[in-house]
Amino acid sequence: MRLYGFPGTRTFRIRWMLEELGAPYEYEHVEVTKGAHKQPAHLELHPHGRVPVFEDGDLRFIESCAAVLHLADKYPEQKLAPAVGSRERGLYYQFIVYAASTLDDAAVQTYFHKVLLPVERRSNDVVEKHAPTLATAISLLERALQGSSYLCGDAFTAADVAVGYALNLADQAGALDTADNSKAYMARLRARPAYGRVYG
Ligand SMILES: N[C@@H](CCC(=O)N[C@@H](CS)C(=O)NCC(=O)O)C(=O)O
Known part of the structure; x- marks a missing residue:
């Protein structure tokens, strides 16, 4: 590979x-x-x-x-994918497709225009355009993580990799500052050895 x-x-x-x-x-x-x-x-x-x-x-x-x-x-x-046909598998599809189709763009653009780009190339209009989607996504994740360690229940799955990638960018952009469940979830993800090997 x-x-x-x-x-x-x-x-x-x-x-x-x-x-x-x-x-x-x-x-x-x-x-x-x-x-x-x-x-x-x-x-x-x-x-x-x-x-x-x-x-x-x-x-x-x-x-x-x-x-x-x-x-x-x-x-x-x-075992990074829940059993086919299970409730957890349904959540797994939902969150992975959500990461790709809704969360990524809002998180990436916000991160770019608040953190990554040189100040003169940042656009507040871009940040504001994505702010409602990002806020809604974070409140959705706050609810999903209430009483649950990971997105598909108590077991870490590939859905946590898909969403965690984008949520990290949202966090770097300061979007999780009042989102306690998401913040704690990101801390759990960052504590994983595999995460550390990639992100240093
Ligand atoms: N949906 C694609 C998005 C790929 C994508 O937009 N990659 C960005 C970097 S994260 C890129 O290559 N941007 C450079 C460009 O579009 O010129 C995926 O998830 O792999």
Whole structure:
């Protein structure tokens, strides 16, 4: 298996998952700051010119959450996916798709425009545009985590990797400051050795 990516990007979502599984993989750095992700060689792998790209044999993923789902199924003995047909499996699908389709954009854009970009390139309009979605997502997660250690119950699953990746960015942007359940949840995720190996 091979992962192409750049630190801090959704590459970390797949890396974290691989580390949780203890799965062997090769890592290829794509120098995004120099535009390597827009060069023909990378566009062959990812037609939109983004990272990450994840390959398992001749199977190629350009969606980080799809790679996470695939990896959870590939290593069933690690029990990072609840049983098919169970209530927990329903929650698992819900949260992973929610991470990809709703939470990511709000968290990533907020993080970019509050933390990552040089001050002169930050836009308060972008932050404000995403603020309602991010606030709603955090209150939804606050409720989901009330009395529950992880999103699908008391067992850590790949849904926690998918959501945790984006929630970390929201936290870095100060969006969890009054969200006690989410804050405590992020602390639990950060205490995991696999998380530490990726995020240092
Ligand atoms: N839905 C994709 C999003 C991929 C994506 O937008 N990657 C960002 C970094 S996190 C990127 O490559 N941005 C550079 C660009 O779009 O030029 C996934 O989850 O893998």
